[in-house]
Amino acid sequence: MQEDESVVDVFLQHRASLIEYAAARAGREHAEDVVQEAFIRLSAIQGNDPQWAFGPRGEIRNLNSYLFGVVRNLCTDRLRALAQDRSRRSPEEALQNVPQKERSPEEEVLVREQLRLVKHAIEGLPPRIATAFKMRWIDGVSFKLIAAQLGVSVARADQLVRQAEVRLSQQLPDFKPRCR
CATH class of the missing domain: 1.10.10.10 (Winged helix-like DNA-binding domain superfamily/Winged helix DNA-binding domain)
Structure with missing residues (x-):
């Protein structure tokens, strides 16, 4: 599927801000990955598709706000996944990687x-x-x-x-x- 150029333009216009936003929420080491994942998800949006039309039914009304919301949600998902991974490790496993x-x-x-x-x-x-x-x-x-x-x-x-x-x-x- 071809990306909608207006969506790509909005993404590129806000890319640096999105990376800073993601870094503040999920850490600098995850910011680029989160923003890239947001781009992949948003690249499927077609501006002329009625699903993405502006309207009162919960559709996207402000693409900029929607974009930052997607990044926020992806940061939250990333933090949850990291915490679940950490909670599965025992203290002994965590210490195994420490040079002694x-x-x-x-x-x-x-x-x-x-x-x-x-x-x-x-x-x-x-x-x-x-x-x-x-x-x-x-x-x-x-x-x-x-x-x-x-x-x-x-x-x-x-x-x-x-x-x-x-x-x-x-x-x-x-x-x-x-x-x-």
Whole structure:
């Protein structure tokens, strides 16, 4: 199917703004992919097709607004997929990709025991608090992205992570919250 040139023109006119918008919502590393996916979806729109005509039945009234809405929704979908992928990984799997120095057998036993204690302590946290903590500490996700994924404010996302840190520091004497 041939793209409607008016739709392509609107997309190209707003491409840089769309990338910045997507970067603010889903992170710079996902912005280009999200905008490209939005273009693929929007390239199917034909301006002369009655389905896309302006009208009161919920059709596209403002192509610019519609375009930013599509990018917003794709960012939300991307964040959900990333969070689901992260939540499926155990702390051990997340740590497997971290390069580590050679340890003695005694150090290895000690590290495994500490990891078991941390895992047990995290599993004892309420689900939202545990999710926020894992996203921040294990995956390095920003509070803004945590907030978007959990459907809370950025301040609340920060509170959830702090609650986890307080609870873990009470359960694990060697646990030290990170500096922000």
